Each structure stands twice: as C-alpha cells, then as structure tokens.
Amino acid sequence: MTRTRWLVTATLVLALAVIALGAYTRLTDAGLGCPDWPGCYGRLTPPVHDTHIAAAQARFPDAQVDPFKARNEMVHRYLAGLLGLCVLAIFVISRRLPRGRGLAAALLALVLFQAALGMWTVTMNLMPVVVVAHLFGGFALLSMLGLLRFELGRERPEPLPAEPRIARLLPLAWLAFVVLLAQIALGGWTSANYAAAVCYQLPLCESGWSAQFSLRAAFSLPLGHETYEFGVLPYEARMSIHVLHRIGALIATGVVGSLALLCWRWAAGGRLRRLAAGVGVLLALQVTLGLINVVGQVPLLNAVAHNLTAACLLATLVLLIRQLHASAGQRRGVPRPTSPAHAPA
Numbered sequence: 001m002t003r004t005r006w007l008v009t010a011t012l013v014l015a016l017a018v019i020a021l022g023a024y025t026r027l028t029d030a031g032l033g034c035p036d037w038p039g040c041y042g043r044l045t046p047p048v049h050d051t052h053i054a055a056a057q058a059r060f061p062d063a064q065v066d067p068f069k070a071r072n073e074m075v076h077r078y079l080a081g082l083l084g085l086c087v088l089a090i091f092v093i094s095r096r097l098p099r100g101r102g103l104a105a106a107l108l109a110l111v112l113f114q115a116a117l118g119m120w121t122v123t124m125n126l127m128p129v130v131v132v133a134h135l136f137g138g139f140a141l142l143s144m145l146g147l148l149r150f151e152l153g154r155e156r157p158e159p160l161p162a163e164p165r166i167a168r169l170l171p172l173a174w175l176a177f178v179v180l181l182a183q184i185a186l187g188g189w190t191s192a193n194y195a196a197a198v199c200y201q202l203p204l205c206e207s208g209w210s211a212q213f214s215l216r217a218a219f220s221l222p223l224g225h226e227t228y229e230f231g232v233l234p235y236e237a238r239m240s241i242h243v244l245h246r247i248g249a250l251i252a253t254g255v256v257g258s259l260a261l262l263c264w265r266w267a268a269g270g271r272l273r274r275l276a277a278g279v280g281v282l283l284a285l286q287v288t289l290g291l292i293n294v295v296g297q298v299p300l301l302n303a304v305a306h307n308l309t310a311a312c313l314l315a316t317l318v319l320l321i322r323q324l325h326a327s328a329g330q331r332r333g334v335p336r337p338t339s340p341a342h343a344p345a
Helices: 002-027 050-059 067-094 101-123 128-153 164-168 170-192 235-266 270-295 300-333
Strands: none
Touching (some): 002 067, 002 128, 067 128, 128 170, 128 300, 164 300, 170 235, 235 270, 235 300, 270 300
16 A cells, blocks of 8 residues: 555656646647648657758748747647556556555546547647646546545545535535636637736726727637647637636635635645645735736746646645545534433433
8 A cells, every 4th residue: 555655656756747838848838749640740759850850840830949949849749648658557456455446447448538629739740628627637637546545545534523514515526626626628729729917907907998898709719720820819808817817716716715715714625725725825826826917927937837736736625625525424423412310320
C-alpha cells in the first residue's frame, strides 16, 4: 500500500506539471507548434537545427516552423505520455488493493480519452469546443488522482461528535461544485476563443460594453473554419465571453467562499477544517491572480498560475465534498444517547 501511495503522489505531481505546461503551451500560442500528431513534422523530436527546420518546412510547406513552439508542444506531449504510463501502472497495481480499483479504472479510461482529445486539438486546429474539453479532462484527471490518494491514505474516519449542521452543508457543497465547474468552463471558453485580453477595466469592461453584450454571440459555436488559432469570433462575442467570465467569478467566489467559511466554522474534525481552509486560500489566490491578469494585461506566468490554481481549487473542493460525505455518514452512524428512562439497570 505504501508504494502505491508513493506512485499516486508522484503521478499527482506529474499531473500538476502537465496542466501547467499545457497552459504555458496554449498561452504561448504553441498549440499548433507541431501540425501533426503524435510526432512533430514527421519526427519524434522537434526541429531545432537548421537542417531539420528546412526539412520540416519542405514537408509542411503551409506551416510556419517555429522551433520554440515546437519544443514546447513536444515537451508537453512527452510529459503527458509519461503521465499516461503512470496511470496505467496505478491501474495494474490497484487490482491487488482492497479499495481504489474503481477509481483507478476510471483514471485509465479518462487518460485514454484525454490522449484522443490532445490529438483532436491538433488535427482540428484548436477548435474551441475540443480545447475546453481537453482542459476539463486535465482538471478531472487531477481531481481523481487527488481523490484516489485521499482514499488510499484514509484510515478510519476521525471520531467526530454528532454535528447535525455538517450534513446540511452537502447541498451547498454540490452547488459550489457545479458553480465552479461552470466558471472553469467559462474560463476555458475565454482562453480558447482568445478573449482573455479583451477587457482591461474593472469591474467588468470598458464603458459601453453593455450595448454590445450578447449571450447568443458568447455561446455561438465557431465551426467550419480552417484554423481557430488566434480566434475567429468578432469583438462583440469575445467581449461578451469575457464579461460572463467575470460575472461567473463573482458568483463562484460567493458560493465557494460561503461553503469554505461554514465548513471551517462548523467542522468538528481537523481534516475537514484543513480542507475548508485550503479551499478558502486557493479561492483567494485565484481571485488575486484574476485581478492581476486584468491589471497586468494577462502576464504569461500569472496566467499559467491562474490556470493551475483553478485545477487545484477544483481538486481540493472534490476532497472537501468527499470528507463532508464521510463526516455526515459517520454522524448518522453515531448511536443515539440512551435516555434515563430507558437506561439499562
């Protein structure tokens, strides 16, 4: 069991690195750094030397060979491939474990689908729907790895006194989960449509934005284009997407922050309180990074941190919900105190 926990922990760290590098690749416009898949200009390594660059240009005359972008893309692919091998190893080992087998099987299925999404991201030339699905796949992979590590490291639930308020937090917890998923989708949609740099004023956008705001334009599916690199939507649609992402940030902050505060105040056990504190800290960090994105006009490293923090926030919220269910279930299992009238003699 100890070796398995170490393997899951290492895979969890690797998943964080893959998510961060994926965001860096996307934000440096290197998503099409290699126009083919799984290789790069027909090679297993990116073209760096002049002879390789010339050969790549001759083989793909319509592409603009950029060694920097090609290197970013291939490093991301190799790390993602290593992550897939680690998930396969977890699946093989988990068959001998008393718990976690279902999660390991789901992880293997997800990483295979994620590989397909990575291929479609390239072959469909950064179609926004596929890019958002690929982002969700990475976040889901991290959350499931965190949940598996939590289950493998969990012994018996902490001995908690009866606390009726904890069970009442479950509806709010699931609402926070749905709201956060929606906000992550809006963030991915903003990035995939190159709308992150549209508005630079607070709280929503430049003056006059409301006259051009359109929900229909924001959620129109840009289809039928040869490439989606650098975006294909008009300003009206991109601005609407950006404004919706900011409104969603306000809602998500209120809902998730309320959950974290109530869990921290009502928690009877240290584990639940620590998870609630983690959600609160990550939420505060995410809001701060979002504001820096606006004020600093989307600085690269800050934007990567914004993406990575969102993934960590989702994973921590999943663990918080899991602990809430464990605490509520344990509370229901606590025997009722015997009244004096029915006490045994």
